[in-house]
Amino acid sequence: MAGAARHEGREALAAGVRTLRGGGLVIFPTETVYGLAADAANAEAVAKLYLAKGRPAFNPLIIHLSDWRLAARIARLDGRALALISAFWPGPLTIVAPVADEALVCALARAGLDTVAVRAPRHPLAMALLDRFGGSVAAPSANRSGRPSPTTLADAVAETGDAASAAIDGGPCEVGLESTVLALLDGPPRLLRPGAVTRQELEAVIGPVAEALGDARRSPGRMARHYAPVSPLRLDAEAPASGEAFLAFGASPDGPRIFNLSPTANLAEAAANLFSYLRAADALNPTAIAVAPIPPSGLGEAINDRLKRAAGRVG
Ligand code: TXA
Numbered sequence: 001m002a003g004a005a006r007h008e009g010r011e012a013l014a015a016g017v018r019t020l021r022g023g024g025l026v027i028f029p030t031e032t033v034y035g036l037a038a039d040a041a042n043a044e045a046v047a048k049l050y051l052a053k054g055r056p057a058f059n060p061l062i063i064h065l066s067d068w069r070l071a072a073r074i075a076r077l078d079g080r081a082l083a084l085i086s087a088f089w090p091g092p093l094t095i096v097a098p099v100a101d102e103a104l105v106c107a108l109a110r111a112g113l114d115t116v117a118v119r120a121p122r123h124p125l126a127m128a129l130l131d132r133f134g135g136s137v138a139a140p141s142a143n144r145s146g147r148p149s150p151t152t153l154a155d156a157v158a159e160t161g162d163a164a165s166a167a168i169d170g171g172p173c174e175v176g177l178e179s180t181v182l183a184l185l186d187g188p189p190r191l192l193r194p195g196a197v198t199r200q201e202l203e204a205v206i207g208p209v210a211e212a213l214g215d216a217r218r219s220p221g222r223m224a225r226h227y228a229p230v231s232p233l234r235l236d237a238e239a240p241a242s243g244e245a246f247l248a249f250g251a252s253p254d255g256p257r258i259f260n261l262s263p264t265a266n267l268a269e270a271a272a273n274l275f276s277y278l279r280a281a282d283a284l285n286p287t288a289i290a291v292a293p294i295p296p297s298g299l300g301e302a303i304n305d306r307l308k309r310a311a312g313r314v315g
């Protein structure tokens with residue numbers, strides 16, 4: 001956004017649609033995190049996305065749309081996919097399925113794979129942008145590759161604003177963690193990325209969900225170090241050591257270097273605060289960021305996944 005005009009409200013939406021049509025990049029809010037959007041059918045626009053993020057071109061993008069019928073033209077959606085779509089869309093669930101129409105999403109956005117990831121976000125400004133644009137939109141999180149996802153417009157602009165020609169302000173993101181990514185290919189459903197729609201919620205609709213295979217081709221984004229702040233992380237810490245910042249969870253003393261993810265131990269609140277508190281703690285240049293234990297079930301699975309990746313502990 002360095003040289004770009006700032007617009008408010010309806011003007012920002014109109015500028016967003018114009019920018020997408022012209023092959024430019026748009027920062028926009030979703031219910032999960034801020035995204036950086038490009039026309040998914042325009043390979044040149046999508047190439048700008050990879051460049052802006054410093055993202056390896058083997059890591060495919062999620063295709064955003066406002067209408068499940070467009071998703072059904074892009075991807076081959078089976079009965080399981082349709083059941084999940086009726087339960088969770090619009091919302092933070094991304095479905096990976098075999099690609100149906102290769103022209104609707106350029107090969108670069110799919111990183112050349114024969115599968116494609118589709119998602120319909122539920123943020124009203126995202127829905128309005130996608131609806132008015134009418135086509136499919138490739139949108140990774142608006143951070144530089146390997147950094148925490150932005151959950152406010154200011155954080156997004158600080159990460160990739162130089163590459164964006166328009167930006168839409170939707171306030172802080174409601175969920176704060178990226179969408180759940182579920183592969184529906186041959187065999188059982190596989191959880192490629194835990195997220196805001198929990199494993200338990202998925203299983204209530206389609207039965208057992210298997211782990212992702214350690215297969216780089218099927219889950220290319222699952223690189224070990226991801227979402228990482230600059231400072232090292234120390235997980236499952238009961239209290240901070242001297243020189244450390246502390247992400248607390250539940251009852252905890254206050255302090256200048258203590259950020260409480262949720263004083264009432266509420267996982268949804270902790271998810272919403274996670275990335276912005278990681279950034280704030282990191283900005284203090286601590287010797288390390290100590291993080292309190294977070295319960296493993298429900299939304300805790302996604303929170304622990306992001307923390308382990310930020311600590312470089314997941315393979
Ligand atoms: O919540 C979200 O999903 C946010 C907002 C902006 O919608 N977007 C987001 O995009 O997190 P990104 O690019 O940061 O993460 C996309 C993830 C990556 O892990 C990528 O590898 C995976 O989705 N993915 C995309 N297409 C895939 C495919 N065909 N097969 C397997 N994984 C895929």
Ligand code: MG
Binds near residue numbers: 140141149178
């Ligand atoms: Mg991302």
